Amino acid sequence: MVSRQIVIDTIKRMYASGVDDETIKSTLRDIGLKEHEIRQYLKDVKGGQAEDEEETRVMSDVVG
Numbered sequence: 001m002v003s004r005q006i007v008i009d010t011i012k013r014m015y016a017s018g019v020d021d022e023t024i025k026s027t028l029r030d031i032g033l034k035e036h037e038i039r040q041y042l043k044d045v046k047g048g049q050a051e052d053e054e055e056t057r058v059m060s061d062v063v064g
Contacts, residue, residue: 002031002032002033007028007031007033007041008041008044008045010027011024011028011041011042011045012045014027015045021042024042025038025042028041
């Protein structure tokens with residue numbers, strides 16, 4: 001099992017380096033995390049903003 005803090009720190013570094021969500025998700029799958037765990041980690045790192053809320057905001061920026 002990978003330390004929760006190591007995963008969070010890694011996700012933060014990946015975001016800071018400009019890595020997109022899909023690449024981060026793929027990386028987390030590669031280390032054996034389940035989809036629900038990945039969603040929770042991303043939500044935690046983004047400050048509680050749910051993934052679908054982020055996607056809605058991004059899509060509204062693109063469309064509008």
